[in-house]
Amino acid sequence: MQKTILSAFLLFALASCSNDKSTKVPGDSSVTDTGKVAVSDTAPKDECAIRKKRIPKNYPQDSIDKDLIGLSRCGIDSFDYLYVVPNLFPAWLSERRVVGDTVTYGDFIEHLEKFRTTDSYYKLHLKVATLDSLKTIPFQKKDIYRMKPLLGQLGFTEGEWDMFSGFAVTYPVPDPKHFSWGDMLDAFEKYKSTRPPLPEDQIN
Numbered sequence: 001m002q003k004t005i006l007s008a009f010l011l012f013a014l015a016s017c018s019n020d021k022s023t024k025v026p027g028d029s030s031v032t033d034t035g036k037v038a039v040s041d042t043a044p045k046d047e048c049a050i051r052k053k054r055i056p057k058n059y060p061q062d063s064i065d066k067d068l069i070g071l072s073r074c075g076i077d078s079f080d081y082l083y084v085v086p087n088l089f090p091a092w093l094s095e096r097r098v099v100g101d102t103v104t105y106g107d108f109i110e111h112l113e114k115f116r117t118t119d120s121y122y123k124l125h126l127k128v129a130t131l132d133s134l135k136t137i138p139f140q141k142k143d144i145y146r147m148k149p150l151l152g153q154l155g156f157t158e159g160e161w162d163m164f165s166g167f168a169v170t171y172p173v174p175d176p177k178h179f180s181w182g183d184m185l186d187a188f189e190k191y192k193s194t195r196p197p198l199p200e201d202q203i204n
Contacts, residue, residue, distance in 0.1 A: 048070075048073065048074035048075065050067060050070040050071065050074050050105050051074060051104065051105055051106035051109060052104055052105075052106060053067065053104060053105055054102060054103070054104050055067075055093065055103050055104065055105065057097060067105060068085060068089065070105075071085065071105065071109070074105075074109065075109060076109070076112070079125075079128070080112065080116070083124065083128060084112065084115070084121075084124070085112070088111070088112060088115060089108060092108055092111050093108070126153055127153065127154060127155070130150060130151075130153045130154055131154070131182065131185075133150075134150070134151075134180065134181040134182040134185065135180050135181075135182035135183075136180065136182075137180055137181045137182075138177075138179070138180060138181075139168075139173065139176075139179045139180055139181050139183065139184050141168065141169050144165050144168055144169060145165075147181065148161065148165075151164070151181075154185075164188055167187075167188050167191060168184055168188070171184065171187055
């Protein structure tokens with residue numbers, strides 16, 4: 001569920017980041033708002049040979065995947081590697097190929113560094129922190145409206161909130177003692193993926 005929500009957010013963020021204003025994000029981006037620090041295995045940029053490697057047109061996807069693993073040791077911390085690169089890199093590479101640019105992985109790293117200064121990047125951090133915190137909060141139906149501001153940080157529209165709150169208050173919780181708000185979001189995502197689309201879903 002977390003990757004589903006974050007992927008949808010990234011697609012929106014990538015479409016709008018050209019108009020995004022800069023926002024300084026302090027420190028390593030592997031530090032989330034929950035205070036948790038993800039392990040980062042980085043090397044000085046001048047020691048990272050992959051930065052200079054060109055990305056040929058029609059380069060096989062499996063070769064790109066292997067190269068991207070190398071980026072985790074090339075100034076790309078674990079937060080960016082898990083949540084940003086899988087969405088940002090394909091969109092960036094496709095755009096550069098359309099205009100016929102010859103690009104390197106170093107060009108992508110520079111693009112990523114610019115994206116890290118945007119409001120969209122900051123909001124992604126906030127979204128990840130929110131999802132992490134929801135995994136630790138026990139679900140109780142009586143708290144549904146009290147939780148609305150926190151859940152709102154995930155980007156729910158009013159219609160989505162109405163659907164989620166209606167689902168949550170009627171959902172048969174399997175194990176009340178070990179069921180979190182994160183588990184409820186997982187259940188809601190599964191429900192949405194199996195139900196027939198409504199007319200407004202097809203329009204949007």
